[in-house]
Every structure is written in structure tokens, then in C-alpha cells.
Amino acid sequence: MIRFLVKTLVFFIDVLYKNRTYPRFYVLETVARVPYFSFLSVLHLYETLGLWRKADWLKVHFAETWNELHHLLIMESLGGNAHWGDRLFARTSALIYYWVVVVLYLASPRSAYAFMEQVEEHAFHTYDGFLKSDGEQLKSLSAPAVALNYYSNGDLYMFDEFQTSRKPEGRRPVIENLYDVFVAIRDDEGEHVKTMVACQSVDAQENFKSPHSMLPTANTEPAVVAVLPSVFPVLPTL
Ligand SMILES: [Fe+2]
Ligand SMILES: [Fe+2]
Secondary structure (H helix, E strand, O other): OHHHHHHHHHHHHHHOOOOOHHHHHHHHHHHHOHHHHHHHHHHHHHHHOOOOEOHHHHHHHHHHHHHHHHHHHHHHHOOOOOOHHHHHHHHHHHHHHHHHHHHHHHHOHHHHHHHHHHHHHHHHHHHHHHHHHHHHHHHOOOOOHHHHHHHHHOOOHHHHHOOOOOOOOOOOOOOOOHHHHHHHHHHHHHHHHHHHHHHOOOOHHHHOOOOHHHOOOOOOOOOOOEOOOOOOOOOOOO
16 A cells, blocks of 8 residues: 555656746645645644643654755745646645545554655656756756755754754755755755654654753753543553
8 A cells, every 4th residue: 555655656757747946846835845734734633632742743843844845945946836736736735645644644553654765765866867867957056045044054953853863953955056955955855764664663652752852961851752631541652
């Protein structure tokens, strides 16, 4: 089922948009970040019902959406969303995917993370292929302001927070042209893959932490899953 979902997504985005690079990336970035909203919604539901609380999961998934939002803003600045048909297709697909992943995440969080691992891996290879095929041209083009603001000039707390395999400030892309922007985006996708793998580990419920929460000086929730007083006797498990 996971493979079917990923292949369907890949088919529509890669085959239908074969010769339209920036609209394809725009659709990819619109749809591919939606599952993180699904994760946040379900985690919020668990917390509201008093079933389960784990602030770091919310924090990391929001940081992931924040990163993907900036990929989307970059694609929009490159004209990827210029045609109304692409916007309609992207938003309709995103709406469907949101609910598909909500149901999947409710039924099996590990499967939902496995799904996103494959989606992010596909995104990594898509951008890697683009860098190989169009690299020389990209090096002659300037970086959009939104990319410079995000990677170089902005507050990078959130940028660090989705990369759970790294310490804060462990990665700082240098942006001089459009090629560097796509290198940074590709590497971001690789970091999302690692985070999705970490979410599937058997001890994730006990040990999963955001990069800043792992600092010795961090003042966060204890490592053990916080169980709230609840009328529900069973905790959701991965
Ligand atoms: Fe992305
Ligand atoms: Fe991604």
C-alpha cells in the first residue's frame, strides 16, 4: 500500500510534469509537505483527548513543514505556480493526501513514517538528477531572495530543528547562486529521510528528541513518554 501511494504520487508529478521543471517542483513541494500537517493534526488530537503527549514530535514535524514551506516559496519565486491549472492540481492533490495520511497515521504511525521516508527519498533523487542535468545553467543564475533569507540571513533555529541526526548549527549551506539553492534543497530532503527513519526506530517513543532538546542545557519534557490523566486506558503505539 505504501509503495502504491508513493508510486501514484510519483506518476502524477513526474510523468505529467516531465518537461515542466519548476511547475513539477511546485506541485511536489505543495503535496509532499502535507503529511507533516497530518502528523501534527493527529498528535494534537491525541493530546487534546488526553491520550498521549510528546512535545518534541510536534516541534520536529512543524520544523519539517517550515523547511518544506521555504522550498515551496523558492519554487513560487521561480514561477512554478504561475498557471492556475498547476495550482488547482497541487491543492486538490494536497487535500486528498492530507486525509489519506491522517487515516494512515491513525492506523499505523510507523507505516506513515515509512511512506514519508520514501517520498522524501524520491524528492532527494529528483533534485539530485536536476543538479546533474542542469547544473551548469543553474550556476549562472542568481539565488532568489527568499532562499538567501532562509539559508543565510534568517533565524536558523527552525532549520536546525528538523535535522534530528545533527546537532544544532551542524549544517549551514553557503548560497551564492541558484545551483547552491538546489544543493541545499536536495540535502534538506536527505535530512528529512534521516528524520523519518529516526521516527520509525523501536525506541522512538522514549528517545526521540529535537536537536535543541538534546543539548545538555535544554529544559524540555523528560525522555519518557508523558502520560496524561485520561479516561482512555490504552496508549497509541508506533
Ligand atoms: Fe522539499
Ligand atoms: Fe521534502
